Every structure is written in C-alpha cells, then in structure tokens.
Amino acid sequence: MRANRTLEIGTGLFVLLGFAALLFLTTQLPASGLKLGGAKAGYHVTAEFDNVGDLKVGSPVTMSGVSLGEVEDIRFDPKDYKAVVRLRIDPQYRQIPDDSYASIQTQGLLGGKYISLSPGGSDTFLKDGSRIEQTQSAIVLESLINKFFANYMSKGKNDSQGQADAHGKGTDSQGNTESKR
Amino acid sequence: MSNGYLLEGVRRLGSVAIFFFQLLIQCVPALARPRLLLYQIYNAGARSLIIIMLSGLFVGMVLGLQGYDLLQRFGSEEALGTAAALGLLRELAPVITALLFAGRAGTALTSEIGLMRATDQLTAMEIMAVDPLRYVAAPRFLGGVIAMPLLTAIFSVIGLYGAQLIGVQLMGVDRGVFWSQTQASVDLHDVNEGLVKSLVFGVACSLIAVHEGYHAEPTAEGVGLATTRTVVASSVVTLLLDYVLTAEFL
Numbered sequence: 001m002r003a004n005r006t007l008e009i010g011t012g013l014f015v016l017l018g019f020a021a022l023l024f025l026t027t028q029l030p031a032s033g034l035k036l037g038g039a040k041a042g043y044h045v046t047a048e049f050d051n052v053g054d055l056k057v058g059s060p061v062t063m064s065g066v067s068l069g070e071v072e073d074i075r076f077d078p079k080d081y082k083a084v085v086r087l088r089i090d091p092q093y094r095q096i097p098d099d100s101y102a103s104i105q106t107q108g109l110l111g112g113k114y115i116s117l118s119p120g121g122s123d124t125f126l127k128d129g130s131r132i133e134q135t136q137s138a139i140v141l142e143s144l145i146n147k148f149f150a151n152y153m154s155k156g157k158n159d160s161q162g163q164a165d166a167h168g169k170g171t172d173s174q175g176n177t178e179s180k181r
Numbered sequence: 182m183s184n185g186y187l188l189e190g191v192r193r194l195g196s197v198a199i200f201f202f203q204l205l206i207q208c209v210p211a212l213a214r215p216r217l218l219l220y221q222i223y224n225a226g227a228r229s230l231i232i233i234m235l236s237g238l239f240v241g242m243v244l245g246l247q248g249y250d251l252l253q254r255f256g257s258e259e260a261l262g263t264a265a266a267l268g269l270l271r272e273l274a275p276v277i278t279a280l281l282f283a284g285r286a287g288t289a290l291t292s293e294i295g296l297m298r299a300t301d302q303l304t305a306m307e308i309m310a311v312d313p314l315r316y317v318a319a320p321r322f323l324g325g326v327i328a329m330p331l332l333t334a335i336f337s338v339i340g341l342y343g344a345q346l347i348g349v350q351l352m353g354v355d356r357g358v359f360w361s362q363t364q365a366s367v368d369l370h371d372v373n374e375g376l377v378k379s380l381v382f383g384v385a386c387s388l389i390a391v392h393e394g395y396h397a398e399p400t401a402e403g404v405g406l407a408t409t410r411t412v413v414a415s416s417v418v419t420l421l422l423d424y425v426l427t428a429e430f431l
Contacts (some may be wrong), residue, residue, distance in 0.1 A: 007223050014227035018331025021338040025375075029266065029367045058361030070357040112259050112362050114355075 042069055042088045043128035047102045047115070053138025054081040055104055055113040061087050062115040063100075068093045071115065087115065089126070097122040103136035113138055200392045203314055204322055204343055211319035221324025225286040225387075229332060232285055233278060237336040240273055241265065241343025248296075248344070249352045258354050262363035270375045272368065274337040276423050281380035282329060283415030287390035291411040292322050295404035296393025303395075322387045329383025330376055337375065338340035374430045381422055386415045 052074060062071040070088040077084050089096065099120030104113050117132075126132070211218065248264045294317060297303050303313040339362075348354045390411045397407035 007220060010227040011219055011223040014230055014328075015222070015331065017230070018226070018328075018334055021334035022331070022376075023373045025270070025334055026339055026369065029364060029372065030369050054365075056361040056363070056365050058357045060355045060357045067355055067357070074245075107257075107259050107358070111363075112358055114358070 040088060042090050043126075044072065044086055044088055045126050045128075045130050045132055046084055046086050047135050048077065048080070048082045048084050049102075049104060049130035049135050049137045050082060051137040051140065052085060053104060053106075053113050053140060055085065055115070055138065059112060059114045061089065061115045063093075063096070063119065066119070068096075085115070087132075094125060096126045098124050098126045098130055098132075098158070099134065100126065100132060101136070102132045102133045107171040109117065194369045196396065197388065197392050198292045200395065201388055204318055204388070204391070207312065207315040207319040208323055211315050214316070214320065217316065217320040218323055218327075219375040222321045222327055223324075224289070225282070225321075225324045226328030226331060227283060229328070229336070231283045232281055233332050233336050234339050236277060236281055237274070237339035238343040240277060240336075241269065241340030241345075242347050244268060244273070244340065245344040245347025245352070249354070258348075258352070259358045259362050261344065261348045261354055262359040263366040265348070266341055266363045266367050267371060269340045269344075270371045272380075272423070272427070274333050274340060275375050275378035275382055276419060278329065278333045278336045278379065279386055279419040280416055282325070282332065282383075283386050283390070283412055283419070286325060287386050287411045287415050288323070288327070288408050291394040291397070291408045292388070292391040292404055294318070294321070294391060295397035298395065298397055299401070299404055300422055301399075310413075318391050322391050325387030325390070326380070326383040329386070330379040333375060333379035370430075374426075377430075378423065378426050380425060382419050385418050385422060389414045389418065398404075413427060 053159065055071060055074065057071055057074060059071045060067045069087055071085055072088045073086040075084045075086075076082075096117065097120040099122040101118040101120060103116050103118070105116045106113055120134075199345065209298075211337075225277060244265045245261065248261045249258055251266065252258050252260050273315075294303075297313075303317065306313045306316065349356045349359055391406040393411045393414070397403050
C-alpha cells in the first residue's frame, strides 16, 4: 500500500510537471498566446509615436542606457492615426521630468527596438497616467535609404543637366563628375 | 555473406513492423488496466525526470554561452532568446530527450522484458492464456509514448530557463528584450514541431526497446546484446527520423 502511494504521487507529479511545461510552451512562449502573470509594480505613462517600427511589448525603457521599465502595451489610435505606447516605469524612478523626450532606438545592428528617454528640464515629474509630449518615431531603415537615394538622384540630375544620358550612366559616373568640381 | 546480413536486416525490419502492428492492436485492451500503464509511466517518465532536468539545464546553459558568444560578434545579443528557444523547441529538446530516454528507460525496458523471456515468465503467461503482449509489452510501450512528449516539454522549459540564466543573469542581456524577442519569434508551429517529433521518437524508441526485449535470445548474453542493440538502434533511428521530420516541417 505504502509503495503504491509513492508510485501514484510520483507519477502524478511527473504528469503534472509535464503538462505544466506544455502549457507554458503553448500559451506563454508564442506572442499570440495568453498572457498570464500578475501586474508588476510601477507607474504608467503614455507616449504617442507616428511609427513604432517593430517595438514590442516587453521592450525596455531606458534613460542614459539604464533600464527603467518596459513597454506594457501598444495600441493604435484611429483618430490621430498614431501608435499609443503605454510604458511602465519602475517605482524607484519617480523623478523623471515631465518634459522628457522619448525616442525609439535600435539595439545593435539587427537588434530589437527600445525606448530611450532623455531628461528635460522641468521641475515637475512624470506621474501615473501622464503623457510624454515630445517623441521621436522609430527610424525605418528602408525609408531612410529611399530618402537618401531620392535626394542623391535629384542632386545628380541637377548637376548633370545637359548630359542627355546622365540617368543611364548610373551613379558611379555621376559621383565622379561631382567630385571633380 | 553480405547477402545473409542484408536478409537478416530485412527480416528484423519485418519483425519490428509485425510486432508494431500486434502491439497497436493490444494497446486498446491494455488501457483497461490503468494501473499497469500508470506504473510504466512512472517507470519511464517520473524516474527519468532528474536526468532530463539536469541535462536540460546544462544544455540550455551551454546554448546561452555559445549563443551569446556567437551573437555578440554581430552585435545582436538580443536574439539569444530566439536562438535558444527555437533551437530547444525544434531540435535539441526532442532529440536529446529521446537519446537520454533510450539510454535510461529503453535499456531498462529491454533488459526487464528480456529477462522475463530468459526466465520463461512470458511462456508461463502464454500457458495461462494470458497474452504477454497485452499485459507486458503494451503498457510499457504506451508508458513510453506518453512519457516522451512530457519529458520533452520539461526539457524545453528547463533549457530555456538555463539559457535565460546565462544570458540575462551572467551576460547581461536585458530580461525584457530576451523574453519579448523570444515571444515575437516563437510560433505555435514551433511548439507543434517539437511535440510531433517527441511523439514520433517516443513511439520509435519504445517500440525498439520493447521489441528487442521481447525477441531477445533467452540467455544472459542475449539479454545483454539486446540491450546494446536497443541503445544503438534507438539513437540511429531517432537521428534519422529527426532529419526526415525536420525536412517535413520546414
């Protein structure tokens, strides 16, 4: 009888553990899954961005490179066509000026996005529910490249007016004519 | 000579296939004795828990170290969580669990059944009109098949914890980034892949172990040989099936 009991408890424990692990893998790991887990301490502020890039829930919020909290929620505001990001700041960082500046930065070359706060000069501080007014959107590399090339092309055209085949010659020859001047 | 080997190989394959079929038929009536099945789940699963958890932890920690070292060369340490989670879920957890299972539980199954064969216990059962396939083989097979996915899931979770331990605690990857990147890149599809793999490996490893024991030569040497064959065949079949399944899933 005794041996039977330990056997049953052992098996029960194993099956329970196995299913708990499965549950964790299926619900917690994929972003599409349920989000369990209690709310963490801290206070919340919101910031609106034109473009959040691939900022994700859970991305860190930093100031001077030190993590102060995390992104808790990202929503789309259909009235202003803006992304509303809710940040949770750890409770020990109470004294962040309310005119601080929030920008979305990239970690490393291929890394994820994070929010960097730069302190403003105000005497009043951010508190629960306040909004960060000054924000800078994520830099989308593709649009940056597009812009650069658009500029470059139109400049090249202006420089080489009169040359009929300027467009066909490609960027290299244009670059050369530019550097000669 | 080589012809004989070839024929022997084909005969063995056929024997396994027939045995598998007979076993499957006996699996349903075997469910009528849940206590037998329970004991086998305990034997194959609960008793392998320590080795699986320890291995999972260390595999995860190594993954954390190696992954960090590799990724920081490209300045993308944040992808560590993704690399560890996908590596564990898709490949490492099912394969290593199956290999450990073959060594830990498969050998035990083979030698147990082989010894039953050697001491004529199986024959005695047949004389008493008790089908040893139903009462000995099927519960052990089913126990292994049920235990394997659960062990794999535990391996994955512990391994991920180990990778997190090294990446976040030791190397200083941000905890939020680690988890958000992981969650952003892991799909239910990946979890499924690991689950299907572990189920297939569970069937393969348990089948080989039970078959080798059941058809072991009824001598001390025969049981030893059968146990060795279990480990070798299970490992090779696991790795081979892993390739096939990976190609299937990608």
